[in-house]
Amino acid sequence: MEKSTSFQGALSTLFNVYAKKTDPFIKLLDVFLVFLVFIGVVQFGYVVLVGTYPFNSFLSGFIAAVGQFVLTVSFRSQLIESSDPKLAKSAFSSKRAFLEYCISSLVFHFFVVNFLG
Template identity: 45%
Template sequence: MPAKRHAASTTSASTASTPATLSSGPATLKTNASAAEIAQHVWQQYLATTSQRTMLLDAFMAFLVLVGGLQFLYCVLAGNYPFNAFLSGFCAAVGQFVLTASLRMQTSDKSGPVVSKPSSKGKNARFVDDDDEEQVSGYSHERAFADYIFGSLILHFFCINFIN
């Protein structure tokens, strides 16, 4: 009997890992997946579908959260005697996070679900290509980065002046 149990446990373990290794398309989760499986699936999808530029922005945003958290923790534990300095540093971290999130939204790939356009009828109907529509509705990456640099300079100028 123990040999059968061992054989059954090895076959169930091998079939459980088979869907993860055979991936002809995007991996799907079971309806009763654990929180760890969901987190691992989200992380793998993030690594597989996110561009390196967006990952770099995400890493910088995580660094800004860490810096803001450390400043707040220091303020709670050690006191906030130069309160202007704490506010300036904390506002610089939060403001830079907001500016970076804006840059990420403007430069990330817009590969969301495809939405069909409403059809228009009549002799004055105007048809727009997908490329023209993206060009009208969004900025170029260079323009978004220039806005990011300009906003960062203004933010840090005010933060430095706030220290006094």
């Protein structure tokens, strides 16, 4: 029983520190990341239960979810690096990171839609 209470205490402490010290925009990105994981799981579950008849459609949707997840994680890490002077290795603005995120998302989704045929 002692381990479960210490585990619950650790989770409670982690959640409290996350809620207090994390920027609201980063929290929004985290919610979007959870949504992308949910979408990927739902699509994979659909393919397992129903079948893979429109295989290009499944592949495009699943790759879109995974790829957008990767792009968003990269954007999140750039925002954290630009906001913390200890982690900043070079002069990197959050506006530039957002612009790169938008452009890379547009290019990525262009290729995903192109793969649909």
